[in-house]
Amino acid sequence: xxxxxxxxxxxxxxxxxxxxxxxxxxxxxxxxxxxxEILHEEGKIPVIxxxxxxxxxxxxxxxxxxxxNYLSIYVTDAPAPDFIPLEIESELRxxxxxxxxxxxETLGGPTHDNADNVLRWDLGEIVIRSKKGxxxxxxxxxxxxxxxxxxxxxxxxxx
Numbered sequence: 001x002x003x004x005x006x007x008x009x010x011x012x013x014x015x016x017x018x019x020x021x022x023x024x025x026x027x028x029x030x031x032x033x034x035x036x037e038i039l040h041e042e043g044k045i046p047v048i049x050x051x052x053x054x055x056x057x058x059x060x061x062x063x064x065x066x067x068x069n070y071l072s073i074y075v076t077d078a079p080a081p082d083f084i085p086l087e088i089e090s091e092l093r094x095x096x097x098x099x100x101x102x103x104x105e106t107l108g109g110p111t112h113d114n115a116d117n118v119l120r121w122d123l124g125e126i127v128i129r130s131k132k133g134x135x136x137x138x139x140x141x142x143x144x145x146x147x148x149x150x151x152x153x154x155x156x157x158x159x
Contacts (some may be wrong), residue, residue, distance in 0.1 A: 008075045015126050
């Protein structure tokens with residue numbers, strides 16, 4: 001399994017310098033700046049072809065009406081459909097650790113640290129999250145409004 005740490009750092013730098021507005025209108029100019037192509041298939045949510053050197057160089061757009069919630073970008077190879085999670089866990093953990101270290105060198109210490117699966121940097125109008133999923137490591141570029149909603153405590157937690 002390969003990870004494109006250098007590509008992920010380049011994206012984090014671009015995201016940190018980009019003039020985010022929090023709307024879906026940010027996606028196309030950010031992709032152009034990054035050198036990515038938005039692929040449209042009729043009736044489907046657009047997928048972004050990235051230039052990261054992984055076997056599935058894709059990003060997905062998560063939006064709500066005209067608001068960009070987040071872009072989720074593969075930083076590691078995606079496993080085969082029949083993979084066994086425990087067999088790649090140590091390799092994923094190593095890539096997640098390497099990415100976290102490189103992002104910390106680039107962006108400073110994380111704002112939030114859920115050391116097992118998520119590191120987060122709150123920057124201006126964008127939040128950068130490094131996330132270890134079941135089969136891959138991702139970088140998410142999260143809109144501030146969406147992150148604020150995620151950060152609100154559940155009413156059940158307040159009781």
